[in-house]
Amino acid sequence: MECNEKNSLKILVTGGAGFIGSAVIRHLIHDTSHEIVNVDKLTYAGNLESLESISNNARYSFEQVDICDANALKRVFNQHQPNIVMHLAAESHVDRSIDGPGEFIQTNIVGTYTLLEQARSYWEQLEGDKKAAFRFHHISTDEVYGDLPHPDETANKVLPLFTEKTPYAPSSPYSASKAGSDHLVRAWQRTFGLPTLLTNCSNNYGPYHFPEKLIPLVILNALEGKSIPVYGKGNQIRDWLYVEDHARALVLVATRGVIGETYNIGGHNEKQNLDVVKTICAILDEVKPKETSYLEQITFVSDRPGHDMRYAIDAGKIEQELGWTPAETFESGLRKTVEWYLANQEWCQHVQDGSYAGERLGKGQL
Numbered sequence: 001m002e003c004n005e006k007n008s009l010k011i012l013v014t015g016g017a018g019f020i021g022s023a024v025i026r027h028l029i030h031d032t033s034h035e036i037v038n039v040d041k042l043t044y045a046g047n048l049e050s051l052e053s054i055s056n057n058a059r060y061s062f063e064q065v066d067i068c069d070a071n072a073l074k075r076v077f078n079q080h081q082p083n084i085v086m087h088l089a090a091e092s093h094v095d096r097s098i099d100g101p102g103e104f105i106q107t108n109i110v111g112t113y114t115l116l117e118q119a120r121s122y123w124e125q126l127e128g129d130k131k132a133a134f135r136f137h138h139i140s141t142d143e144v145y146g147d148l149p150h151p152d153e154t155a156n157k158v159l160p161l162f163t164e165k166t167p168y169a170p171s172s173p174y175s176a177s178k179a180g181s182d183h184l185v186r187a188w189q190r191t192f193g194l195p196t197l198l199t200n201c202s203n204n205y206g207p208y209h210f211p212e213k214l215i216p217l218v219i220l221n222a223l224e225g226k227s228i229p230v231y232g233k234g235n236q237i238r239d240w241l242y243v244e245d246h247a248r249a250l251v252l253v254a255t256r257g258v259i260g261e262t263y264n265i266g267g268h269n270e271k272q273n274l275d276v277v278k279t280i281c282a283i284l285d286e287v288k289p290k291e292t293s294y295l296e297q298i299t300f301v302s303d304r305p306g307h308d309m310r311y312a313i314d315a316g317k318i319e320q321e322l323g324w325t326p327a328e329t330f331e332s333g334l335r336k337t338v339e340w341y342l343a344n345q346e347w348c349q350h351v352q353d354g355s356y357a358g359e360r361l362g363k364g365q366l
């Protein structure tokens with residue numbers, strides 16, 4: 001059996017109720033014929049409402065499972081017999097990792113180890129084409145590389161980018177725990193031959209993003225008349241990618257990537273945080289004007305400890321080898337995102353007060 005999207009595969013997605021995982025599942029249901037098993041613990045960051053548009057599809061099923069629970073994972077592998085694992089489940093918010101690193105070590109490192117071991121024992125008993133086609137795709141971040149020289153702090157005109165060969169130098173408990181999980185995945189490939197793939201992506205933005213992250217936080221605070229907090233001088237640079245472009249890249253890598261390879265994914269959109277905030281305010285001033293500009297709500301707050309100054313991705317490898325390019329520009333993607341949040345205030349309310357999961361869908365039946 002070849003591993004390409006013409007065949008219908010069973011894809012086990014961990015963290016599928018989160019921001020990026022739900023975009024991957026919506027893409028898989030809408031644009032492929034693959035079957036999906038969503039394995040998610042439903043932490044504060046996991047919301048089944050993000051999957052409401054596809055949850056009744058016969059190709060979709062949900063397992064409420066913690067990736068640290070080896071027995072539950074064993075049952076899921078045996079029952080669903082996946083061809084591919086796409087591993088997105090993680091604790092993902094840097095500020096939370098500074099307030100309490102324990103959950104990050106547990107889910108991102110112990111959870112990834114537990115999943116790798118269950119995937120390995122399942123894969124080892126497969127035979128023939130099914131064994132040859134199995135893939136374990138680990139989804140990671142560019143934050144494992146640390147930060148890059150900032151244009152304000154270097155006379156150098158040519159600024160470096162993260163490549164797949166950039167040495168790891170994580171700064172926060174979050175990025176250190178993701179770096180640890182990346183190392184485990186590579187070791188399971190090298191030592192046990194598990195057919196793994198790894199991707200490291202820049203900052204994502206788009207619909208269904210939990211409102212603690214910069215872009216949705218700015219949109220919602222602006223609309224609610226609250227102050228819009230900006231860390232330090234707001235000159236930190238991030239390389240933004242629209243989440244649906246990331247989802248397409250991930251499915252390409254999972255189905256066509258070369259075993260053992262790493263692919264960097266990024267949008268060629270280096271922006272200073274303050275410019276992102278000002279652009280959101282300008283869009284809101286246009287689409288939902290009020291007496292004063294939203295710009296007046298911007299407030300500068302003390303910088304995050306250990307804050308990385310610049311991230312920027314060289315995505316040449318995935319572009320040349322797998323033919324992926326982002327479809328959205330930052331301007332078009334940001335406008336879509338602002339419009340989505342304006343139209344989906346109910347989703348924002350539910351994920352913030354936790355009033356959706358389980359009640360309307362009945363967790364036990366999913």
Ligand code: NAD
Binds near residue numbers: 041
């Ligand atoms: P998210 O926080 O929105 O979602 C994480 C999901 O994982 C949630 O549904 C949560 O319930 C689930 N989860 C957490 N702990 C779990 C556990 N122990 N067992 C099972 N499920 C659990 O995260 P996201 O932004 O969608 O990120 C997904 C992945 O992509 C992460 O691995 C993250 O490191 C990586 N990533 C994110 C970005 C970004 O900009 N958001 C960029 C690059 C890489």
